[in-house]
Amino acid sequence: MEISHETTQKQHQTNQYTSIVGQPHESLYLVLPYLPLFELLAMAQVCKSFMDALNNDILPWLNIVVEDKVPRSRVSNEILMKITSKARGRLRSLVLVNCGKITDDGLQNVVANNPSISKLHVPHCMGLTPEGIIKAVTTLNQHNVTLKTLKINGISNITKEHLQTLHSLLNTDDPSSIDVEFCPKCDEPRMVYDCPLETCDRKRTTGGCRGCKFCVSRCEECGKCVGFDDDDNEAACEDMLCEDCWIKLPKCDFCNKPYCSKHVYKQCVVPGSSHFICEACYMTIDEI
């Protein structure tokens, strides 16, 4: 009796990716514009083809995103100028999160050379002032009003006049084009959120549920207001949750607290199961 063995070769990843051995798949060039700045700079080191693509192509440099990683605090005016010059005047969006070294002059230089910026997000860039931002937006508007969204949360000393000026410069009725407004409850310039519910306890009793995160606690998952009548549904990551979302999320085996979706990575998974233990409980077990 003949037994035929079928050997199925494990499909190596290489077969799918490369038409020419060692060269990047053509798709990867399309991915370059989606990378934030640090990753983009790192890609130039991967191989000569990427280095050439990044040196010769302006597409990957049209949307500069600096956020999250440690080196962002090192981005100086000179570095910013060097990076944005690769867009050859056609920079579309500039996202700088918590880049403390950028000053009003640095920002002004960039916008003076790139009149088509449509997205300017500079939250928590403590070196910038509202006056500097107004000057930058005014410069952008000189030829055509192309700026659509502006994020300035965390910039110090924003006044109502500043915001009014900026809104009129952006020339749009859409209030969400600027992320900051004055909280109706505490009157501070902050990011203000609406309640997704048509009616909620706060709306019924105090007349309004619009407020900044300091005035109105919200469920991390769905944005519903929480904490009005002491319904304390805390997550293991210490974010607040509403009852409905709290019920739906998987819980720590020990303390029965869930993680919100943003902090799911903190779960200490029990091998071979879908259960997990939260970091805090894990630490206490470790000590035993």
Place this chain on the structure above:
Amino acid sequence: MSQTVVLEQNAVETQSITLKFDGCSSDANPSPIVNPENQSITIKFDDQASNHHTIPVSIPNVDSETEAAVNEFLRKHGSSDEESVRTDAMNDLWSFIERQEIGTVVVLVKFASDVKNFELLEIFCQRVADVIAKKTVEEVREIFNIANDFTPEEEQAIRDEHRWAFED
């Protein structure tokens, strides 16, 4: 913009017509407007339906489950103008893609580019970018099987160009 097709009937009592537009047939079921005077039938196609490939597409080099997921997205996304339906379709596809091997997603990027579907291209490129973002230079080479064709001096020169980004 909508596109209009005008048909003139030539003394034939009944006709069944299947209209093909750009190689796809639209199942948007537009209602024909009949003009008895010149015996013409006008059918307006919503441009969106015809541009969004509402028929099942076949995708080379991916398994059937992936092809089905992409087609489900195309169907759902093209079926409604409502923001919530389209967002749901995108979220479903995104969740599916996150569970796939990166090689599949790279193939899908090429497919999306070939068929010029901007929504698909966004999702697939963003996914590959997210994967790359967490990796070192060497890991990127490994995953995508890219040969390092720099000399050590050349590599160092590139690092030096943006030293501020790479020193610890």
